[in-house]
Amino acid sequence: MIETSNLTKYFGKLCAVDSLVLSVKAGEIFGFLGPNGAGKTTTINMLTGLLSPTSGSAKLGGFDIKTQSLEAKAILGLMPDTPQLYEALTGRQFVRMIADLYEVPPQQTEDEMNILLKQLELVDAADDQIKGYSYGMQKKILLISLLIHHPKILFLDEPTSGLDPRSARTVREILRQRCDEGCTVFMTTHILEIAERICDRVGIISKGKLIAVGTLSELQQKKREQTTLIHDESPEHTQSLEDIFLDLTADL
Numbered sequence: 001m002i003e004t005s006n007l008t009k010y011f012g013k014l015c016a017v018d019s020l021v022l023s024v025k026a027g028e029i030f031g032f033l034g035p036n037g038a039g040k041t042t043t044i045n046m047l048t049g050l051l052s053p054t055s056g057s058a059k060l061g062g063f064d065i066k067t068q069s070l071e072a073k074a075i076l077g078l079m080p081d082t083p084q085l086y087e088a089l090t091g092r093q094f095v096r097m098i099a100d101l102y103e104v105p106p107q108q109t110e111d112e113m114n115i116l117l118k119q120l121e122l123v124d125a126a127d128d129q130i131k132g133y134s135y136g137m138q139k140k141i142l143l144i145s146l147l148i149h150h151p152k153i154l155f156l157d158e159p160t161s162g163l164d165p166r167s168a169r170t171v172r173e174i175l176r177q178r179c180d181e182g183c184t185v186f187m188t189t190h191i192l193e194i195a196e197r198i199c200d201r202v203g204i205i206s207k208g209k210l211i212a213v214g215t216l217s218e219l220q221q222k223k224r225e226q227t228t229l230i231h232d233e234s235p236e237h238t239q240s241l242e243d244i245f246l247d248l249t250a251d252l
Contacts, residue, residue, distance in 0.1 A: 004059075031198075220244065
């Protein structure tokens with residue numbers, strides 16, 4: 001569903017993303033992890049057409065994001081880390097506006113919006129102007145607006161930051177359900193426990209380079225093999241994703 005070929009972005013002499021080769025399957029929750037400044041947001045911006053790559057290419061659902069941008073953008077939804085919403089609108093008005101842009105039937109919009117508002121505990125605030133929403137509430141109404149048109153691919157930059165524990169758990173459950181229905185999620189997070197709990201696979205990027213990709217068990221096995229090779233002995237415990245992440249990015 002997502003495929004990149006030597007995707008590269010320079011800002012002047014700085015290489016923000018270096019020859020990224022990556023493939024993400026339909027129905028997969030893929031965690032894109034890395035330290036601050038590693039190239040995560042730049043990658044998402046290129047994949048969603050907000051930035052033009054310096055070189056290389058990317059396809060979403062078979063559509064080239066550069067030469068078939070309208071077709072590619074029609075099947076995606078994007079949640080940036082900092083929501084930028086029309087604050088004069090109410091939550092309901094904003095969701096209806098986005099649904100209209102994607103030509104979602106009005107009754108379907110109302111039915112699904114009411115379900116999502118209830119799940120994310122926004123019913124009482126749905127008719128208030130967005131300018132009065134907290135950061136977490138803005139993220140939740142934005143997520144509802146993305147889900148309402150059933151995109152094939154969701155790009156989520158720190159989707160649970162600013163959310164209370166109950167809302168964060170609900171978001172994880174909603175994303176898992178959508179992926180079980182065929183949606184693909186490409187998400188960043190600094191909360192590695194969330195990535196370990198929800199992601200089918202993760203990729204770790206550091207200084208613009210993809211340094212590891214796989215399931216948690218695959219990364220653990222690779223780390224065990226490296227430890228055994230270096231120390232000629234088996235590691236004493238199974239490493240968490242946090243352990244692996246810190247080890248891989250320590251010297252980069």
